[in-house]
Amino acid sequence: MAGYLARRLGQSLLLLWLVSMIAFAILHLAPGGPLSQFALTPGMSEADMQRLAHQMGLDRALPVQYAEWAWRLLSGDWGRSYRDNQPVLLVIFSHLAATFELMLSSTVIAVLLGSWVGVLGALRRHSMFDALSTVGAMVALSIPTFWFGLIVIYVFSVKLGWLPAGSRFTVGDGSFLDFLHHLIAPSLVLALVTIAIWSRYMRAAMLEVINQDFVRTARAKGLPERVILTRHTIRNAMLPMITIAGLQLPTLLSGALVTETVFTWPGMGRLFLDSISYRDYPTVMGILMCSALLVLLGNLLADLCYAVADPRIRLD
């Protein structure tokens, strides 16, 4: 276990190193590079720019610059936002909670609803329900999330007036109910894709388990179907889903960004878009690095949870 953990950590660190190189390359591909923040300042002469470049160390060899950038990254100095001169790390942390909230609520919805659809589809294979849920999942995966969000806002906010059209809470109303009220629409929109994915994988996982010997044994023992289903099949089918949950993290993050933009949700996606339109490269890079870090961590965690949840898995 310890050996496995060390190896996995090593792999993740290697990937993180590659990720940082890609991010660094993008930062330096930016027109004007890190200097672009000064490009529009009036009264900057060519000599000023060169002096600045020298001050910022931009006239040195690229590997040296990378080493220094990476070192500062490691020591927690992710640069300052061009917009309000706040430390990037602080800005990102202040937006993380909103995104997590959205991701968590839609994951809960997906796990409950998607599992149900998947289990039922597998139990009644080739039935009408199975066929419909298969087609439905495919269509759900094809609907552009941002457009679906617009339609939800149109129907439930503009026409029916049931749900707020965006943001995280009404100003001045700090109640939990108000907060939930705002959470419904965006988390359902984000959940559309997650439910579709989750139900497909759950169906496949159920089909794997459903014909195994231990299920037949359970049935031969005379256990009621209900107990077989909950104690034996679903429990075992859920195991690989832990890995799936980890692997779906990038998709979920992408979806959260899209949903946040439509619902003016003050999370990381919203921050990312605002930073892009301000050409706030340090923040953009910070979010890129942060999201990659989250994805790597999520995958690592999923693998470990899998090992803990399934004693048959020996990690070595």
Add this chain to the structure above:
Amino acid sequence: MPTDAALAVQLDQPPAGSRALRRFRRHRLALAGLAMIVLLSMNSAIGPWLLPFDDLFIDVMRRFAPPFAGVHLLGTDELGRDMLARLMMAGRVSLTVGFVAMLLSTALGTVIGAVAGYYGGLVGTGLMRLVDAMLCFPAIFLLLTLAALVEPGLGTITVIVALTSWMEVARIVEGQIRALRERDFAVSAEVMGASDRWIIFRELLPNAVAAIVVAATLIVARAILLESYISFLGYGIQPPTPSWGNMLNNAQQYFDRAPWLAIFPGVMITLAVTSFNFLGDGLRDALDPRMELP
């Protein structure tokens, strides 16, 4: 010399290609998807010539004309431009971006995967770790970052969509090539003095074509979605060139007056993406029954 009976048995086995075709024809959703793709493409290619309105023509007297009433079949937008004409022209743009991005990313993924799988070693490991690293970034984050760096245009948008979509093909090709390169037929080709390029492209790659075709079809769907999203945000295709995504740009502010501005382009995107997804699904069942994905 085989007997007549043996010959008859051999003749009973249809060639693999027609078996795949039969399996594909049984997949009704895939057929529907294919038909819809043909319809959408024809509609975008030929449609604009059949309409009395240009997509840029501004009918000042009939702004916000509702659909299914009057001369504008699908209504007009906030400037009085014909929605149907715009949807068709936007279809040209969006489908082209999706298709060309698919070609570019499939080519890139195939080359990288083939090189990594065939040569293996440090180069192969390095390339595949690059693929892993690229997949750590949520696709849209990477795409938007690149979109902010380039001058938005048809070419650049296509290229950056392709740059964020090639990784899966690379993984598929690498796996296939690595698995096949020690097989007898590949080794014998090597012994016979075939060049690396010959072995990769003539001996090994044809075995991966089925998987590549399936992945490529799904990439078109994904590329159309990605393009529509960044165009919706204003970083993709720039107006007045219409794309299904940028037509949704202003739709939100006219919800009350003209909900059709928001509905039609989204329906077109959904139709196109669903069709390509169904087609890809059917192709997977037809070409490679072993690869049953959930």
